Structures are given as structure tokens and as C-alpha cells.
Amino acid sequence: MSDKSQKVIGPISATGTVGLDQILEGGLSANRLYLIEGDPGAGKTTLALCYLIDGAKKGETGLYVTLSETKEEINAVAESHGWSLDPIHIVELVATESSLTPDSQYMMYHPSETELGETTKSVLDVVERVKPRRVVFDSLSELRLLAQNPLRYRRQILALKQFFAGRNCTVLFLDDRSSDSSDLQVRSIAHGVLTLEQLAPEYGAERRRLRVAKMRGRSYRGGYHDFRIIRGGLEVYPRLVASEHHAEFDRGQVQSGVKPLDDLLGGGLDRGTSTLILGPAGSGKSSVAIQYAVAAAERGENAVLFAFDESLGTLLGRTKALGIDLEGQMKLGRIKVQQVDPAEMAPGEFVQEVRNHVEARNCRVVIIDSLNGYINAMPEERFLTIQLHEMLTYLAQKGVTTLMVVAQHGLVGSTMQSPVDVSYLADSVILTRYFELNGRVKKAISVVKKRSGHHEETIRELAIEHGGIRVGAPLENLRGILTGVPTFERSAQSRSDE
Numbered sequence: 001m002s003d004k005s006q007k008v009i010g011p012i013s014a015t016g017t018v019g020l021d022q023i024l025e026g027g028l029s030a031n032r033l034y035l036i037e038g039d040p041g042a043g044k045t046t047l048a049l050c051y052l053i054d055g056a057k058k059g060e061t062g063l064y065v066t067l068s069e070t071k072e073e074i075n076a077v078a079e080s081h082g083w084s085l086d087p088i089h090i091v092e093l094v095a096t097e098s099s100l101t102p103d104s105q106y107m108m109y110h111p112s113e114t115e116l117g118e119t120t121k122s123v124l125d126v127v128e129r130v131k132p133r134r135v136v137f138d139s140l141s142e143l144r145l146l147a148q149n150p151l152r153y154r155r156q157i158l159a160l161k162q163f164f165a166g167r168n169c170t171v172l173f174l175d176d177r178s179s180d181s182s183d184l185q186v187r188s189i190a191h192g193v194l195t196l197e198q199l200a201p202e203y204g205a206e207r208r209r210l211r212v213a214k215m216r217g218r219s220y221r222g223g224y225h226d227f228r229i230i231r232g233g234l235e236v237y238p239r240l241v242a243s244e245h246h247a248e249f250d251r252g253q254v255q256s257g258v259k260p261l262d263d264l265l266g267g268g269l270d271r272g273t274s275t276l277i278l279g280p281a282g283s284g285k286s287s288v289a290i291q292y293a294v295a296a297a298e299r300g301e302n303a304v305l306f307a308f309d310e311s312l313g314t315l316l317g318r319t320k321a322l323g324i325d326l327e328g329q330m331k332l333g334r335i336k337v338q339q340v341d342p343a344e345m346a347p348g349e350f351v352q353e354v355r356n357h358v359e360a361r362n363c364r365v366v367i368i369d370s371l372n373g374y375i376n377a378m379p380e381e382r383f384l385t386i387q388l389h390e391m392l393t394y395l396a397q398k399g400v401t402t403l404m405v406v407a408q409h410g411l412v413g414s415t416m417q418s419p420v421d422v423s424y425l426a427d428s429v430i431l432t433r434y435f436e437l438n439g440r441v442k443k444a445i446s447v448v449k450k451r452s453g454h455h456e457e458t459i460r461e462l463a464i465e466h467g468g469i470r471v472g473a474p475l476e477n478l479r480g481i482l483t484g485v486p487t488f489e490r491s492a493q494s495r496s497d498e
Helices: 018-023 044-057 071-080 116-130 140-147 150-165 184-189 259-264 285-298 312-322 326-331 347-360 371-376 381-397 492-497
Strands: 033-038 062-066 088-092 134-138 170-175 192-199 207-215 224-230 233-237 274-279 302-307 335-339 363-369 401-407 428-437 440-450 459-465 468-474
Touching: 018 224, 018 233, 033 044, 033 150, 033 184, 044 062, 044 071, 044 088, 044 134, 044 170, 044 192, 044 233, 062 071, 062 116, 071 088, 088 116, 116 140, 116 150, 140 150, 140 170, 150 170, 150 184, 224 347, 233 347, 259 440, 259 468, 274 285, 274 381, 285 302, 285 312, 285 326, 285 335, 285 363, 285 401, 285 428, 285 468, 302 347, 312 326, 312 335, 326 335, 347 363, 347 381, 371 381, 371 401, 381 401
Parallel strands: 033 170, 033 192, 062 088, 062 134, 134 170, 274 401, 274 428, 302 335, 302 363, 363 401
Antiparallel strands: 192 207, 207 224, 224 233, 428 440, 440 459, 459 468
């Protein structure tokens, strides 16, 4: 079932991972069998241990059955996360020297030296003795090899399913997908299937994502969801669905504190809208965006700046030279500057960071500087557009004013190109340009789009200087400013005077 499936009420078994429980709308249906599949290193063992530890905290007995790793190896994984597995029963079906002694706690069999029936019988004996509520079976690869043929393998899985169902057990079967093809046998039998993936980009850290491939009788959030393995478990970032986040907010405009700039925008930026600031490198895009954030902070509102391209030290030094009190507002806690390394952060994690600032800190202004860095975090451009649209819709419904900076390729004239065309997503578009006049390179600013109201159609001179941002009067006697090489044009009044 997908997001719109009908909900079925029943006992829920939380996974111990907040983001995953949100995707599953509370957790797993209790007393059912689930398949957790993924290549080695995808995070299956960490997810399973999180589930058992969460159960132990609630007083539910947990059992971890391993055919591939020793108890010592499982404990080492737990220690790396700061966990103790003392409350959890671990049964290892791997032959060791200690398993030959009569003092061994459980009987152990090596998969290559015993029949499948004997192996499963040893597990069932332990279940009868321990009476667990949560069971993890790691992994199915050994059972598949012992079964020798698909029919016997399916019958054994069905027998295990019936056995556990009659004893109020929620069971996770882990599968490392070592077989040549997907294990459709278990997929068809399991009540639910979670698929974990590990992706290796050409540059940067590996990225992980998960998907609910199947869940009987329950609604869930479909699609892929990014996640990370951190100390303490998994950090899952549920895919954002903007339609779920409608909120009432006060309509009005956000001023920059620079009156000519606000006049250019018809009085300011409307709340709940997004603005794209386009221009070549160094043309003042970031300074204009930061001016809005500082002005909002001076009014007592919170703002956040996601810096993909510029270091914090450089940013603070530049704003200080301009007389913009970014550092002071940061010390007051009204502005948060978060540096983002696109090679280390998955797109879903970035969206979650934005949500955290909006929902936890009540940020009213969000700046993304720049979308060029955001693009580098995405595997393909078309996915950027879809995800960016969802995030901008979410921010708009929360009444947040969003400013996005895009550095165009080239410096002047018709050579200007954007790395990605997202102008149709933005409610307003501000254009900055260089132009040459009297042997000097100057900057110009104009508004080419504003969906939510009136704006000036003029082009004004923009100066980034000590003391802040200065926006001059309309450049009425120049033609071809956007080409970079304007020419003087006499006004109608001048021609009539002649």
C-alpha cells in the first residue's frame, strides 16, 4: 500500500528509529514477519539492533539469532554505537570451540554440517525457552543454502512464520541478497518488506536510502527516503510531502531596510513566497539576500542561511566590511549560518535540516546560497527540480520567505547562462548584472518577475560598499544595460528642448 492506503488499526511495534516510524505511521504491525533486505553495509544489522534495544527499553524480551556472525562481532557493532546488548538474548549458530563444551548456554550448529531441520529446531527450542516478543534472524543466506531447493526453502519459511505468529512474536528476517536474484519467495510470504540501499557517488561519501517495498494492511509513505548511520543508530529523513503541512500565517511584506530596494519590489517581498536572485559571481546576490535576513533579525524574527559556497569566516569578514551586522545577530541567536558540504550531505538530509529550523526555531526567512552547491548534492537535475518544488511549497505554506541565490556562468552580455532553470518555480526573480560606464565596471539590479503583486520595471544601479547596500535611482538615460555595454539615450524632454 502507498501513502493513500486505508489505515488498519492494530497493535504497533515501534522500530526505535524516529524517522522510520514516521514513514511507517507509527511502526510495524506487531506479531508479524518482516523482510529487511539490502547489500552488505546497507545498515540492516544496525536497524535490527535498534529494534531490539527499543523493545528492551519497553520491557519486551528480544532474541537475536545469527548464522553468519559471532556473538563477539555483534557485541562489537553494539559497542560502536554505545549500546549494551545484555538485556538481549543472542543465539549464534556458528561452530566455536566453546560450543563443544557441556557448559554452553545454547546448542550451536554450523550450517555446513547440519540439516536445515536441525538448525531451525535449535532456534525453536530457544524461542520456547526465552519466549521473546521481538526476534531478529540474521541472515537468510545460510537458510537458503541449506534448503538446497526453492520448494523446501519456502516451506521452511512458511513453517517459521506460523510458529512465530502463534507466539506473539514480531520477527525481522535480514537478507544480504547474496543470491543471484531477488528473494521473491520470502517477499511473497512476509507481511512487509523494507529495502535498504547504499549508493557510491563518483565523488564524496556514500549515501544510503530505504524504501518500503510492501506493507500489508497499513498505509505508509512511499518512495525513497535518505538515511545515515550515526553513533546511536539510524537517522532517517522521511520524504517531504508539502500538502501535509498547511499552516495559517500573517500575510504581509518583508522589508530589507533599504528603501529603494523595497520600492523596486513594490514595497518588499511577500511572506510565504520564494525569490530567486540571479547574476554573475560578485554582482551582489549574496549581499542582497543577507540584507533581508539581518533586517528580519533586527525586527526580532529568526532566519537561517545555508552556505554551500562560502566559508563562515569569509562571510563574516565580508559583511563586517559592508557594515551589515550579521555577526551581532548570530550572537543574539536570531540568525543561524550553517555551512553545507554537498559532498557529505544527502538531499533528504538537507530538506530535514530546513524543516528543523522552520519548525523548531520558527525561522521566518530561509536563504539558500547557492543553488549551484545544491545542484551538486543531487544525482540528476530533474530530481532537484521536483524536490526543490516540494520544499518551496512547504516553506510557502509555513509563511516562510525564501531567497535562493544562483551564480550564472559568464560575466556580461549574452554569454550569461544558468546552470539550471528554476526561475519558473520562484514567485519573484531579481536580476543582477555588470555593465561598463565611463571606463568603470558598475552593477545593476532589476526585478523581472513578481507573481504576488506590483513591482518596478526599471533598472537601478546597485552599489556594494562600506556602509551597506545602496540602490540608486532608475537608469533612465541608458539603453542596453543588460548587454553589459549600454549607450546613452536622450530623454524626450531633452529632444523637445532642442
